[in-house]
Amino acid sequence: MSWRNILLLLLVICAVHLLVIFGCMYRGKSSSGRETAAGKDGSGGGILEKIFPSEKVEAKPVPKAPESLKVLPWKYGKNGVLPPNLQKQAKTAKSAIVVDLGTRQVLWEKNSRQPVPVASLTKLMTALLVAEKLGNIPGFSLDEKLTMSQTAASVESRKFNAGDQYTVRDMIRAMMIGSANDAAVLLAERVAGSSADFVKEMNLRAEKMGLAAADFNSPSGLPQKGVNSLATAGDILHLCEAVMKYPVIMECCSESYAKLSNGKEIYTTNGLLKHPTRARPYWKKVDGLIGFKTGYTNAAGSCLAFGVTRNGRTVLGCVTGCPGAADRERLCSGLIEWAFQKQEGKN
Numbered sequence: 138m139s140w141r142n143i144l145l146l147l148l149v150i151c152a153v154h155l156l157v158i159f160g161c162m163y164r165g166k167s168s169s170g171r172e173t174a175a176g177k178d179g180s181g182g183g184i185l186e187k188i189f190p191s192e193k194v195e196a197k198p199v200p201k202a203p204e205s206l207k208v209l210p211w212k213y214g215k216n217g218v219l220p221p222n223l224q225k226q227a228k229t230a231k232s233a234i235v236v237d238l239g240t241r242q243v244l245w246e247k248n249s250r251q252p253v254p255v256a257s258l259t260k261l262m263t264a265l266l267v268a269e270k271l272g273n274i275p276g277f278s279l280d281e282k283l284t285m286s287q288t289a290a291s292v293e294s295r296k297f298n299a300g301d302q303y304t305v306r307d308m309i310r311a312m313m314i315g316s317a318n319d320a321a322v323l324l325a326e327r328v329a330g331s332s333a334d335f336v337k338e339m340n341l342r343a344e345k346m347g348l349a350a351a352d353f354n355s356p357s358g359l360p361q362k363g364v365n366s367l368a369t370a371g372d373i374l375h376l377c378e379a380v381m382k383y384p385v386i387m388e389c390c391s392e393s394y395a396k397l398s399n400g401k402e403i404y405t406t407n408g409l410l411k412h413p414t415r416a417r418p419y420w421k422k423v424d425g426l427i428g429f430k431t432g433y434t435n436a437a438g439s440c441l442a443f444g445v446t447r448n449g450r451t452v453l454g455c456v457t458g459c460p461g462a463a464d465r466e467r468l469c470s471g472l473i474e475w476a477f478q479k480q481e482g483k484n
Contacts, residue, residue, distance in 0.1 A: 231458020390428030
């Protein structure tokens with residue numbers, strides 16, 4: 138080989154080496170996001186990019202901000218005027234509120250922003266958390282079998298015995314239809330490990346919703362060491378609205394009776410539903426009733442949260458502190474009919 142050929146070969150090898158080095162430098166700069174030798178407009182980088190394509194770094198998706206859990210406030214304005222018979226009945230309630238869900242307008246209220254003991258209306262928050270956790274906790278499903286714990290079976294007014302086995306669906310139905318305190322505690326234990334930890338989740342959820350006056354201290358609503366769970370009547374309606382998203386809860390709210398998976402029967406505590414066995418003058422099925430829940434303790438009196446849908450319009454309401462079940466049912470029935478007649482311009 139002549140010296141000219143040797144020189145030419147060396148030049149080619151040097152050129153290749155330089156090209157490789159330049160290409161590595163180019164890739165390093167382009168991957169770091171700086172300007173490359175191609176210039177700001179990229180006009181000179183096309184050839185190098187083809188020879189030494191830079192590694193494509195896929196952008197990580199930006200996580201979406203969590204949807205706000207804060208509730209939309211009810212719209213307070215001029216208070217509605219009840220007919221004389223309802224005004225007399227309303228005096229028996231400690232607090233009350235009736236809202237048009239579509240417009241969020243408060244149709245009538247009494248002390249609805251004042252925190253009061255709410256007894257088993259507390260179970261609406263318990264139901265909400267249970268519904269939200271379904272499918273989000275390993276193994277937690279409607280068909281999961283739960284064993285009634287000694288702690289749950291020791292609560293006041295229990296309906297079950299320690300060691301009994303029921304599905305999660307059974308316990309939701311027992312809690313919402315029959316207001317079973319032991320069912321509420323058992324569900325709380327399954328979700329959070331203990332009632333105490335579940336109560337922390339309840340109050341955290343209330344805080345995130347913006348229910349500043351709410352202060353829960355048990356999954357069932359029973360007082361703990363003489364301290365009651367508190368909320369406003371307006372807060373309770375926000376919980377009603379929240380559980381409306383969950384069919385598993387709503388299908389219970391308008392049922393007067395349920396037979397659990399082992400054959401045990403549960404009956405409603407809601408006098409706005411027609412009871413399958415009891416006959417009382419104030420106990421009747423309210424047309425369009427969709428929910429929700431009753432409550433009673435000595436401190437709370439008789440409480441009831443309701444929802445009714447007729448002709449595409451939904452009215453929500455809550456009364457607390459009534460002297461007895463008959464008083465709350467008659468008052469609620471009257472408020473429901475008044476609210477729908479008011480919309481129709483009949484009063």
